[in-house]
Amino acid sequence: MPRRPLPSILSNRVPLARGRDFARTAADGASDVFHPLFVIGRGLRRLVGAGRQRWSATPRDRRGPALCMIVMGLASLALVPYGPLLALISLMAAAAWAGRERRPADDGPSESEAGRLRALYEALVPYLSFEGDPSPLYVHEGDWTAAFSEYEFDDDGRLSRLLMKYPVYFTDAEAPSRARIEQVLLAKSGRGREYHFAWDQEANQLLLTVLPALPTDIAAQRFVTAPGETVLGFTDAGAVQRTVPVAGATAETDPRDVPPVVWRTGPRSTESHLLALGRPGSGTTTLLRSVALQALAHGDVLVIDGSGSGEYAFLLGRPGVLGVECGLSGTLATLEWAARETERRLIAANRARQAGLAVPDDIRQPLWIIIDRPATLTHLAAAEGREDPQRLLQVPLRHGRAASVTVAVAEQFEGAELLSDPVRAHTRARVVLGPTSPEDVRAVLGATPETTPADQVPPGRGYARLGSGPVLRLQVPATPDPFDDATSEYHRQAVLALLPERSAQLGSVPAAADPSADPDFGFEYRTGTAPETV
Numbered sequence: 001m002p003r004r005p006l007p008s009i010l011s012n013r014v015p016l017a018r019g020r021d022f023a024r025t026a027a028d029g030a031s032d033v034f035h036p037l038f039v040i041g042r043g044l045r046r047l048v049g050a051g052r053q054r055w056s057a058t059p060r061d062r063r064g065p066a067l068c069m070i071v072m073g074l075a076s077l078a079l080v081p082y083g084p085l086l087a088l089i090s091l092m093a094a095a096a097w098a099g100r101e102r103r104p105a106d107d108g109p110s111e112s113e114a115g116r117l118r119a120l121y122e123a124l125v126p127y128l129s130f131e132g133d134p135s136p137l138y139v140h141e142g143d144w145t146a147a148f149s150e151y152e153f154d155d156d157g158r159l160s161r162l163l164m165k166y167p168v169y170f171t172d173a174e175a176p177s178r179a180r181i182e183q184v185l186l187a188k189s190g191r192g193r194e195y196h197f198a199w200d201q202e203a204n205q206l207l208l209t210v211l212p213a214l215p216t217d218i219a220a221q222r223f224v225t226a227p228g229e230t231v232l233g234f235t236d237a238g239a240v241q242r243t244v245p246v247a248g249a250t251a252e253t254d255p256r257d258v259p260p261v262v263w264r265t266g267p268r269s270t271e272s273h274l275l276a277l278g279r280p281g282s283g284t285t286t287l288l289r290s291v292a293l294q295a296l297a298h299g300d301v302l303v304i305d306g307s308g309s310g311e312y313a314f315l316l317g318r319p320g321v322l323g324v325e326c327g328l329s330g331t332l333a334t335l336e337w338a339a340r341e342t343e344r345r346l347i348a349a350n351r352a353r354q355a356g357l358a359v360p361d362d363i364r365q366p367l368w369i370i371i372d373r374p375a376t377l378t379h380l381a382a383a384e385g386r387e388d389p390q391r392l393l394q395v396p397l398r399h400g401r402a403a404s405v406t407v408a409v410a411e412q413f414e415g416a417e418l419l420s421d422p423v424r425a426h427t428r429a430r431v432v433l434g435p436t437s438p439e440d441v442r443a444v445l446g447a448t449p450e451t452t453p454a455d456q457v458p459p460g461r462g463y464a465r466l467g468s469g470p471v472l473r474l475q476v477p478a479t480p481d482p483f484d485d486a487t488s489e490y491h492r493q494a495v496l497a498l499l500p501e502r503s504a505q506l507g508s509v510p511a512a513a514d515p516s517a518d519p520d521f522g523f524e525y526r527t528g529t530a531p532e533t534v
């Protein structure tokens, strides 16, 4: 069969190809000609971006003077001969410099870095190789570059970031399997630092990053929070959605924004009570002191100091401090009053609602019961055959949320067994402080952190979990006892500045909350003069 000729539009290709070549050459020529403009444009964009960042990082109170300086600079440039022209030339030069192509440095690992990565790869082989895998990702003497897709080292040559792939068969949904891999990575990447592990189960990838230390230089201060919010401490940037401005370590240091762990209390809170656990000296008393000082800004505070060490004595006689107890008798009487006060509030709120009236103000006024080391008092009560103080906490714990009564408890691990069931059941805001194992953290918070606990931690360092939220790293603000000789003058002044002015009469109690005003109430309210009071 004779071949039919192609349509002329398809057979006549030469003019088309020529047209394409011409267009390509023209585009290449144009990009060469306009290249400097592209560079300057890119540079201007970068300069504007940097300027914006700088502006948002400038504290609000400094923006006015900064703006003034800029305007004055521009005005003086306009007055200088050739000033605007020189300024334009300088700007273009700066933009050209900022917009230049930055070739990524050749980041192949050095010999020692490659050695570390290879060692890490080999250490993972027993955990990530599976018999019968036709193309194993992890195999002795295998190719580590196929498994580790991204890596970074710090200036000391230690691994600071690693993105590694793992086989699909790996049981990444099981906590023990994940923990084993994390342990290996931790051991091989260097102890003494904290690591964050992000398991991407969909992509079968694990990202390891070294976490920067949390700030330990934040002292007690008036934090910018709404009523009902308490700052427990500070955490990693990105772990929470907000930041609060804080003053620096010394009076001269500039304020900065840091991400806080904010605990919400009151009728709308789902975590109305707090339990903090830790080893001796881990900073649980400091946390309660910090909570008490913040609570005093909007409510009344009752302190029970089971350790009896007098670390809350500085609160005595301050308006809003209803009492500071450390003896068993005083504690029992105080907690009995607190239970009845909770009931009174509930009844009054109910009556008001039934009558279609607003809940009275004295019912809304938050009441805080702060108890340090209740297990000691429980032990003492059992020895003396008296009532367990923790039993009296049941009512505030069960009904406190509706009655604006908040309980914050701190205990050491050793005494945790003596914590009563209501304390365990109703304290949904949890903190664990000090050097801890992942098992300890899990036992207290109900979940393991995504980070490895460091061996050495400063006091006040730990983890917090609010309800069923994520486990957050936590650093409690330094809130030492101002009466302690070891406290620095800066910290002493910081704590004292937060205390309401001492009233004329020591330990005067607001009428609405004064238990002695209750004729049925059978104990003399302790105002700091009774022998059992701190």
Ligand SMILES: Nc1ncnc2c1ncn2[C@@H]1O[C@H](COP(=O)(O)OP(=O)(O)OP(=O)(O)O)[C@@H](O)[C@H]1O
Residues within 6 Å of the ligand: 216, 278, 279, 280, 281, 282, 283, 284, 285, 286, 287, 307, 459, 460, 461, 475, 476, 477, 478, 479, 480, 481
């Ligand atoms: N967040 C913190 N920042 C700085 N120092 C802290 C912090 N928390 C605690 N400290 C210091 O650590 C020491 C122990 O703190 P704290 O008394 O609060 O611990 P604790 O857990 O109550 O232990 P203990 O029951 O043995 O007293 C104190 O010297 C305190 O000043």
